[in-house]
Amino acid sequence: MLKRSQRLTADALPPLPARPGVSYIMPVLNEAEHISAAITTILDQEYAGEKEIVLALGPSTDETTSIVTTLAAGEPRIHIVHNPAGDTPTSLNLAIAATSHPVIVRVDAHSELTGDYTDTAIAVLRDTGAANCGGLMLARGRTPFQKAVARAYMSRVGLGGPAYHTGDEPQESESAYLGIYRREVFDVLGGFDSTLRRGQDWELNLRIREAGGRIWFDPRLEVTYWPRTTWRKIVQQFHATGIWRAELIRRHGTKNSWRYFAPPLLVLGVAASLIETLLQLSGATHTWPRFLRHFTALVHVPSLAYVAGIVAAAGQARDCGRRERAWFALVLPTMHLSWGAGFLRGLLTGAGTAADRSR
Incomplete structure (x- = not known):
């Protein structure tokens, strides 16, 4: 049984400041095509509070490292930490350890945020008492194939289930896409499980719920997501996802x-x-x-x-x-x-x- 100081219930979380500082964390590996746009949408957030971006850089084999290094050299709010192993949970934990603000926003290198994303997220955290919240994954494509993949992502016949794929009313949720976290989540629970290559978000949200925390879905939190661009990559991605979901079932x-x-x-x-x-x-x-x-x-x-x-x-x-x-x-x-x-x-x-x- 967790002590009250280790609980994440709404009444156990301290009130957020009027304009809490926000730390954006992003694991990055072989994302030369998308990384500039992803970072730009963070820098362009309309939020008036302090902001920082921590990029956990894996051993990319494309131009990602060069692009990220150039962007960081011209923007003091961008910080880089290195993860030679390149796995997502370790990158996330390294990034979290380098943050300094009370709200931590996970961002994907394939994603683009709407301008009011952070303002809306802070309001949702404050109004609901949630320990974590998230919104709608708006999958988009450029080629006919990528558009078809995006349509499958957004279809109940495709991925189905979670509200963040198909849209729904604001509500408590099992998990959240990407996630906007109160720092207390990591102070209490210690971060993502580094033994899970996939599904680490779901597992952390399970521990949040077990600690009494609320996970909240709000469709106003829209994130543009660019899916994989080839049939082979879709096969590889979903095969790996299935393997790790089974691991979560086993655990x-x-x-x-x-x-x-x-x-x-x-x-x-x-x-x-x-x-x-x-x-x-x-x-x-x-x-x-x-x-x-x-x-x-x-x-x-x-x-x-x-x-x-x-x-x-x-x-x-x-x-x-x-x-x-x-x-x-x-x-x-x-x-x-x-x-x-x-x-x-x-x-x-x-x-x-x-x-x-x-x-």
Whole structure:
């Protein structure tokens, strides 16, 4: 049982100053395409309080290090810490350790903030007594493929579940996209779990809730997010995400939502359907009793229903061109099956040192 001084309930958190200083933390690795825009939207925040940006720089193999170093040389509010390992949770913890303000805002190098993001976030923290809050991930794309991925992110048929993907009314939440944290979260809980390469946000939010803290979703907190740009990178990203979600299941069991089991069940259903089809084509089922052949044929029903659902979802995407719609129909099962296959692997073997190679 945590002592009152270790609780994160609204009445245990001290009042925020009128204009609390804000520290923005960002893990950075191979983000040459997006990093300048991400930092610019932080520097352009309309918030009148003190601001600092702490960039946790991994061993990038593109021009990221050069870009970041140049930006920091001309802007005293930008600070750099180095993480030779390059993993996200360690980068986040190193960045947090270098901050000095009572509000800590996590920002992704693929993200862009609206001008009033910080003002709104401070108001939400103050009005709700939340220990952490977050808003809506507005996925966007430039090419037909990236636009299709963005559409899948924002669709209930795609990622579904959390309000920060699909939008909803302000409410308490299981987790928060990126996160705007009271410093007391890290004083009490000690930061992100460095053994989790993915899902570290969800795990920290679990500990916040267990400490009595409130996680709050507010759709006014909009963050533009630019998804991966190739099919291969989407496969790699979602496979790694599935592996680490399974690791969270292994560690925290039923504290996870049951919706996380849908993709692995889909993979098992598709595999069963393929096996039954191969048995039919090989003639192995011809000697089976008729009732057994009819019974095993039912294994195709879930897969056929899923295909019908994907076709229907793509058909309803009428506000885009044919190429984007076609990619959308391919991206949806790519996300689901990659995630589900990764989950099954992680559930059986644990995550080990699995990494997201899409970066």
